[in-house]
Amino acid sequence: MRSTALITGASSRLGAEFAEQLAARGHDVVLVARSGDRLAAVAERVGAAHGVAAHVLVQDLAEPDAARRVAAEVAARGLEVDLLVNNAGFGTCGRFEEIDGARDHDQLMVNVVALVDLTHELLPGMLARGGGAVVNVASNAAFQPDPYFAVYGAAKAFVLNFGLALRQEYRRRGVRVLTLCPGPVETGFFDTIGTRRAAVTGAMTTPGPVVRAALRALDRDRGYVAPGLGNTLAAHLTPRRPRALVAALAERVTRSVLSPSGTPSGTPSAVPAAGTSTPEAAA
Template sequence: MHTAALVTGASSGLGAEFAAQLAARGHDLILVARSGDKLTALADRLAAEHGIRAHVLVQDLAEPDAARHITDRLAALELSVDLLVNNAGFGTCGRFEGIAPDRDHDQLMVNVVALVDLTHALLPDMLERGSGAVVNVASTAAFQPSPYFAVYSASKTFVLNFGLALRQEYRGRGIRVLTLCPGPVDTPFFDAIGTRKAAVNGSFTTPEPVVRAALRALDRDRGYVTPGLGNALSAHLLPRRPRTLVTALAERVTRKVLGPGGAPGATKPKEHAA
């Protein structure tokens, strides 16, 4: 069976950049997202530019059996995965009661459930081969509760803690696990969430340096990485206790996302995360 890197949310943003940089490293690709036309165009371009094979799997990760559908198609194509990039995700913001419950449900299905299910499905084969890697995309929102981003920040805290726990479990067994915690990245994530004010520090970076930092950290077998000096300082130097005080201070920063009525407009979810 051929080995490859599987990237979820690969149609744009960080996912497309992961695909491009991994292809430049010589990885074959399995690109997963809902946008078949975008995936096909990206796969064709990267295959032509780098001489790699690129496969397209169209899948909505909010569906309950998304991981099973993906692994069934991997088996049919006789593909195995030696690098899993759990990049897909989206966010909601605003007052909790003003956010549609099905949006938050789908958010957890994509940000948490699909991520865990795919890791469960693909990690055993890596262990059997004695090598492999998982990259989970979290966020700087993972480091503290974030009022008006309650479900999003909680989902990213899960991703960070899950990744760190797995890394400790599999150290010495040939599996590397990295959690990427970027600050605001200029991607369609902010179109999906409904406002660029969701970048509460007002500072954006681009996908290229974020992915470059992630792959460099993976090469060095780091547990997590927070690209950008300001993001790293915020993640590592700000106090985390007492938690109620930290949350109250966070609310003073995040309340700027509130518009008339308490919630920004939101479109359909995108398969990438910031």
């Protein structure tokens, strides 16, 4: 029987690429996002291309009971999830006091609460069936404090540490847990913010190589992967410096997202985060 992968934030970019590559590997897929039309287009494409079942599940992950609803719908359709990809997410950018608090709240609901809740809902079934896997999408922002991306960076640090902890709990019980920490990825983030200076850590890549690196790392039962030489070096070296110094150095880099007037370069204060899905896909 074919295994089933559930992917959040699956209506575009990184999430859609996970759907494509997992379907190419023979997985049936359950695609979760807020944008039904875009999800349907992805499902039709990957189903036709790879001869797998592609299920569409429309859900706003910022809602408090989102994970319960997703799990209930999966069960109602008679599906069992063997691979959970917690990809959905978005970010805010700018001076903390100028960012809408409600938007930061929704960001945490999607990036942290829904991720943990979905893992709670679906991991026990993997254990009962004797195996499975969880992929959590974090960011290279997880390895240091991120001024002007404060809530986003802190959320991704949570995702990284949560994933590493779960890996130790379940590595001898048949469930693999991988945390993906990409650098800047070509998403709608940079168009929305109005400046590519938000790619503060260097050149951007496309979703394809990032997902391939993640699936290779999952095959090898790695704890985390930071695709690209620069990201790998940063992941290993940055946490070994004094935290206050790292925060000060990070601010010198991330302040480039501010305009000369001291406000974000783009018009919106809430933007899709590099390496994650757009808000339409994420929530």
